[in-house]
């Protein structure tokens with residue numbers, strides 16, 4: 517209990533799940549603390565648009581304090597939870613602080629899974645934070661600048677090559693967006709190379725991209741990407757990644773532009789709970805989202821594994837996290853929630869969609885399948901409506917309209933943040949790549 521004898525609910529994670537839960541608790545007779553290691557909520561579905569210079573970071577992220585707004589019972593704390601002491605009902609943060617709770621909601625999200633090859637991360641960063649997106653943006657822009665300065669087409673080839681690993685929605689969106697910017701939008705800015713020199717590879721270990729979508733939509737997405745100039749390599753598992761090169765059973769692609777979008781794993785913090793986890797580390801929660809064996813602990817969103825009524829695990833998607841947060845917030849607002857059917861979580865699937873490029877998307881809405889412009893319009897409306905603060909909604913909408921009609925890209929700035937690193941990388945890469953070419 518907090519000093520005023522109210523229940524103290526601690527929510528770790530200010531993402532889709534955590535924020536939705538906190539919003540439901542704003543008027544309840546409880547004290548709430550949201551702890552997040554960053555100060556902002558991030559709209560991850562549009563991260564690739566920051567990485568490809570279509571949107572600015574401020575368009576897709578907003579401070580958690582702003583989203584929660586004025587509230588007498590909700591406190592926001594910046595800090596990274598490093599340990600859960602479930603027997604004492606407390607948490608420790610990275611800076612040594614201890615926070616006690618009566619009820620704990622873990623909405624920790626997920627992180628990229630390098631399948632036991634964490635050394636690949638350095639050469640093939642994922643797209644999970646604003647910082648990742650800005651690094652990717654700088655790498656793309658620096659690579660084009662580099663290619664502009666190399667006269668030998670063979671030597672500039674690596675700098676005009678992009679490899680995206682993982683054919684899920686993020687990989688597909690990223691490949692489509694890179695194809696648009698490097699084959700179209702930015703071409704007019706450079707004179708030393710032609711768009712035919714740029715090569716974009718989307719690499720997938722499975723026999724289809726957009727696994728989980730109906731075969732018909734996966735195939736349509738593949739065809740659309742190929743038409744945009746993306747080479748989709750199916751059944752192609754990566755065997756090694758090193759500086760400036762991706763290796764497969766059949767050969768190697770040389771490039772400093774490698775982006776990892778292949779699979780996620782849950783936060784290692786969950787391992788300490790001793791609860792049953794699936795193979796990606798998600799905690800197998802009860803139907804009311806509580807952790808088996810604990811009376812006051814809940815896991816939601818990407819960190820939770822819950823099967824739907826057909827026995828399939830719910831996907832790691834924003835609407836799942838949002839609905840779970842909303843459900844749990846309502847449940848915790850009531851002092852004694854029962855375990856009756858109405859207090860068990862049921863996911864309302866409103867459909868899935870993925871965008872591929874300008875006026876190109878695929879959508880599966882309750883079994884109705886759409887592709888092309890109509891699917892893209894649906895995708896655009898849904899994503900703009902989901903942006904949390906109104907300020908961003910209007911601006912993003914206007915920016916998209918502008919890009920659509922002008923083929924322009926927005927934020928094409930190279931700042932100092934990665935230039936030094938890239939230059940170091942560049943010199944070593946050039947040797948690596950040359951050595952590989954010569955071999």
Ligand SMILES: Cc1cc2nc3c(=O)[nH]c(=O)nc-3n(C[C@H](O)[C@H](O)[C@H](O)COP(=O)(O)OP(=O)(O)OC[C@H]3O[C@@H](n4cnc5c(N)ncnc54)[C@H](O)[C@@H]3O)c2cc1C
Nearest residue numbers: 529531532533552553560561597625817818832833834837
């Ligand atoms: C590039 C990308 C594209 C995506 N595209 C789509 C899409 O098109 N459609 C869709 O529905 N879904 C998409 N997703 C998935 C969607 O973003 C997630 O399903 C959703 O964010 C899950 O919400 P969550 O609340 O579980 O976790 P998150 O939203 O990831 O939030 C987790 C929060 O916990 C915080 N945190 C983690 N560990 C700690 C700690 N130890 N201490 C303190 N704070 C911590 C993090 O900082 C973060 O703010 C995409 C994801 C990515 C990465």
